[in-house]
Every structure is written in C-alpha cells, then in structure tokens.
Amino acid sequence: MPPEMWQCPKCAREFTRKNQRHACGTGDSADVLRGRPEAVIEVYRAIESVINNLGKVETVARDRYVLFRSRRIFVDLSIMQDAVRVAIHLGRQIDNPAFIKIVADGKQVTHVAKITSLAELKHIEPLIKEAWQFSLT
Numbered sequence: 001m002p003p004e005m006w007q008c009p010k011c012a013r014e015f016t017r018k019n020q021r022h023a024c025g026t027g028d029s030a031d032v033l034r035g036r037p038e039a040v041i042e043v044y045r046a047i048e049s050v051i052n053n054l055g056k057v058e059t060v061a062r063d064r065y066v067l068f069r070s071r072r073i074f075v076d077l078s079i080m081q082d083a084v085r086v087a088i089h090l091g092r093q094i095d096n097p098a099f100i101k102i103v104a105d106g107k108q109v110t111h112v113a114k115i116t117s118l119a120e121l122k123h124i125e126p127l128i129k130e131a132w133q134f135s136l137t
C-alpha cells in the first residue's frame with residue numbers, strides 16, 4: 001500500500017484518510033450467508049472469487065451487507081432472500097439492461113443489479129474489474 005495510507009491502531013485496517021471513522025474489524029461473511037439458499041451462496045462465492053483474484057482487497061461483512069475495498073469501496077453487496085444485490089462503483093455510466101438502478105454521485109457512478117445466477121454474473125464480471133481499477137485511481 002502507498003505510504004499515505006493510515007492504519008487503525010485497533011483493528012489494523014488501512015484507510016486513505018487519517019482517523020477515518022469506521023466500525024473496527026471486518027466481520028465474517030459466513031454470518032452474512034447463514035440460512036441463504038444454495039443459489040445465493042453460489043453467486044456470492046463466485047463474486048468473492050473474482051474479486052480476490054484482482055489483488056489486495058479488503059472484505060467487510062456486516063449484517064446482510066458485504067463490501068469490498070482497495071483504496072476505497074468499489075463493490076458492495078446486499079444478500080437478499082433470492083438474489084445478491086450488487087452495487088458497482090464506476091467512473092462512467094454503462095448502458096446495460098442488467099442494471100435496475102444507476103446513481104451518479106460526483107465522479108462516481110453506482111450501478112445496481114440483482115444477480116440470481118452465475119450466468120447473470122458473467123455479464124457484469126468485467127465491470128467488477130473496471131470498478132476495482134477505478135478505485136485505485
């Protein structure tokens with residue numbers, strides 16, 4: 001990590017801003033997945049695997065939410081009863097019918113999709129990689 005990263009002395013998580021407010025620790029994704037159907041768990045595991053192959057990424061799990069961050073958050077998930085709701089933070093707007101919601105906030109454009117199968121995940125996989133690259137800039 002670049003030298004300007006600040007490390008929390010309590011939980012050792014790293015942040016770009018000194019004394020960044022955060023909940024200490026990273027939680028446990030097993031708690032988030034407990035009681036979910038196999039298809040949802042399969043989608044979650046596939047997303048996690050794509051993301052963990054990108055490089056150094058921190059996974060933070062809380063209640064039914066999981067977020068992934070490099071220098072900043074680039075993907076966050078809500079684990080629903082029958083789907084994984086994926087929010088991808090990109091540097092541009094993408095025209096893709098997979099997205100049910102698109103929100104622009106400053107330089108960042110958040111794209112939301114509900115993913116229920118590995119086939120659906122394939123469509124947005126390249127954008128997860130793009131979001132990760134964008135989060136490093």
Ligand SMILES: [Zn+2]
Nearest residue numbers: 008010011024
């Ligand atoms: Zn901390």
